[in-house]
Each structure stands twice: as structure tokens, then as C-alpha cells.
Amino acid sequence: MGAITTPWGMDPNESLYQASLLTKLNFARSPAKFNPPITAVNPGETWMVVRPLQRGDYDKGFLQLLGQLTSVGNCTRKQFDERFTFMKDAGGYFVTVIEDTRSQKIIGSATLTVEQKFIHNCGLRGSLEDVVVDDTYRGKQLGKLIVVTVSLLAVVLGCYKVSLNCKDTLVAYYKTLGYVLEPGNSNCMNMRFDSS
Numbered sequence: 001m002g003a004i005t006t007p008w009g010m011d012p013n014e015s016l017y018q019a020s021l022l023t024k025l026n027f028a029r030s031p032a033k034f035n036p037p038i039t040a041v042n043p044g045e046t047w048m049v050v051r052p053l054q055r056g057d058y059d060k061g062f063l064q065l066l067g068q069l070t071s072v073g074n075c076t077r078k079q080f081d082e083r084f085t086f087m088k089d090a091g092g093y094f095v096t097v098i099e100d101t102r103s104q105k106i107i108g109s110a111t112l113t114v115e116q117k118f119i120h121n122c123g124l125r126g127s128l129e130d131v132v133v134d135d136t137y138r139g140k141q142l143g144k145l146i147v148v149t150v151s152l153l154a155v156v157l158g159c160y161k162v163s164l165n166c167k168d169t170l171v172a173y174y175k176t177l178g179y180v181l182e183p184g185n186s187n188c189m190n191m192r193f194d195s196s
């Protein structure tokens with residue numbers, strides 16, 4: 001049987017990256033404390049799944065969820081598909097989501113990007129980006145789960161470090177998950193070009 005396709009000819013179950021990578025994460029390695037203990041493979045509820053972004057997530061509220069973090073703008077299905085294809089072909093984009101399989105809605109997301117370097121023996125530097133959890137799912141450790149998942153993914157992929165930018169109010173939170181403000185080396189500077 002061939003892959004299920006949509007009216008626009010794409011497989012909604014196509015993953016951005018290999019899902020089996022998420023079975024290789026060693027949660028014991030993270031300083032984050034989970035109570036009760038949960039992992040990407042066993043997220044604590046039978047109706048919850050942690051997985052790579054899929055093409056069909058356009059229809060599962062993924063962009064609306066990102067809208068809880070910042071401005072998303074108007075991203076059409078065509079633009080979403082093209083961006084998904086570009087990211088997959090380029091490699092280095094590990095957009096990871098949590099789905100509530102009861103409602104088929106994306107309720108959490110975080111992205112690891114992996115940058116190829118010449119420094120550090122042609123090393124790989126990870127960046128943690130676009131972390132967001134649906135406000136209505138507070139108290140289920142989902143923020144911690146998605147951040148630790150992509151941080152451990154950086155370890156599995158061989159990154160020498162993983163960095164993030166965040167609001168001042170979130171510094172203490174990220175510290176509990178293993179991120180540190182390196183003395184003399186923790187400024188984030190931006191040059192903004194437009195308001196989109």
C-alpha cells in the first residue's frame with residue numbers, strides 16, 4: 001500500500017527528521033528533575049506523543065501554537081510545505097513537537113538547529129529555539145520535557161554546546177534544566193530589520 005496522501009499530494013505523516021533519534025536520549029544525563037519521572041518515549045500520559053514535526057502538523061494547530069510565542073504572520077500551506085521541504089533537504093533542523101492525540105493538536109514545540117562549524121574540529125553547535133507550550137496544558141512538565149528532549153538530542157547528534165536566548169524572567173528556569181550564564185560571555189544582541 002502506498003503512503004497516504006492529502007488532496008495537495010503530500011504525505012501528512014512525513015517527519016522532518018528520523019523519529020528513532022528520540023529513542024536514543026539519555027534522560028538520566030539531564031540535571032532536570034522530573035516528578036513523576038517522564039521521558040520523550042514515556043511522556044506520562046497515553047494520549048501524549050513526542051515526535052518530530054510532520055507535514056500534517058499544519059492542520060494540527062502548530063502555527064497557532066507558535067503564535068503563543070511570537071508573531072507568526074500568514075503562512076499558507078504552500079509556504080509551510082516549501083519551508084518543511086527546504087529544512088528537511090538542508091538538514092540540521094530538528095523541530096520537535098508534543099501532540100495531544102485525543103484532539104490531534106500540537107500542544108508543545110521546541111526546535112534544535114545544528115550549525116556546521118570549522119572551529120572545534122569542524123564541530124557542531126546547537127541552538128535551542130522557539131520553545132512554546134500551550135497555556136492550557138500547564139502543570140504537566142511539558143516545557144521541561146520538550147526542552148530536555150531537544151537538549152539531549154544535541155548530545156546524540158554530537159554538538160559541542162547548545163545555546164539559547166530568552167527573556168530575563170526565564171533565566172532561572174533554564175538554569176534548572178542545565179543552561180548556564182557563562183561569566184563574561186552571556187550577552188544576547190539583536191539587530192532588528194522589520195516588524196514581521
Ligand code: 16G
Nearest residue numbers: 070071128129130131164165166167
Ligand atoms: C525567544 C525564543 C527564540 C525565539 C524568540 C522569538 C527560546 C529559548 N527562545 O527568545 O527562539 O526565536 O523568542 O522572539 O525559545 P522574536 O519574535 O522577538 O524574535
